[in-house]
Amino acid sequence: MTVFTMNNYRSIRQDNRPLSPGKREAWTRTLDNVAWAVSGKGPQELANQGKRGEFDIWNQLGFYNYIPVVLANAPQTKRPDRELFSAGKVPFEQVIEKHKPQILIVCGFQLFPWLIRNHYPEYKDDPWTFEGDWIDIPREGPIRAVRMKHPAIGFSHKKWHQVIRRATSSELG
Numbered sequence: 001m002t003v004f005t006m007n008n009y010r011s012i013r014q015d016n017r018p019l020s021p022g023k024r025e026a027w028t029r030t031l032d033n034v035a036w037a038v039s040g041k042g043p044q045e046l047a048n049q050g051k052r053g054e055f056d057i058w059n060q061l062g063f064y065n066y067i068p069v070v071l072a073n074a075p076q077t078k079r080p081d082r083e084l085f086s087a088g089k090v091p092f093e094q095v096i097e098k099h100k101p102q103i104l105i106v107c108g109f110q111l112f113p114w115l116i117r118n119h120y121p122e123y124k125d126d127p128w129t130f131e132g133d134w135i136d137i138p139r140e141g142p143i144r145a146v147r148m149k150h151p152a153i154g155f156s157h158k159k160w161h162q163v164i165r166r167a168t169s170s171e172l173g
Helices: 002-013 028-039 054-058 082-087 089-099 111-119 157-169
Strands: 103-107 134-137 143-148
Touching: 002 028, 002 054, 028 054, 028 103, 028 157, 082 089, 082 111, 089 111, 103 111, 103 157, 111 134, 111 143, 143 157
Parallel strands: 103 143
Antiparallel strands: 134 143
């Protein structure tokens, strides 16, 4: 599903459509918001010769959907349950082992405590009470997991760019 999602996004973002506020797939706004938050630039700033530039940002990132099933066709209509979060543990570990990321941007306050619970067993506090902006998960090479609001709705890419910038500019450890 992850590969399908990104291929579909690429086809929408690289089909030479002019930059305009016209009709588009609603789900692309989620991925656009991540591109804007990571880059610190909005759609007009990413535009190149009148064409959208969000996918150029995604060419520099990895994307993984921890819950690899479509739960709903509209935001906030169905939430993942305990079984889905638990089922994501092993496949995600395989992705981590293969790609060895230094930074994870975790999209969703609901996912973040599951990430701690499933991938940081040494963590002694209650992951559901974590309120920081990021946590360093100890590994052979530590991984900084940045806690970010899910970008589907009510999302400020400018606010979250500041969090991502602070997290990526401070030392891992």
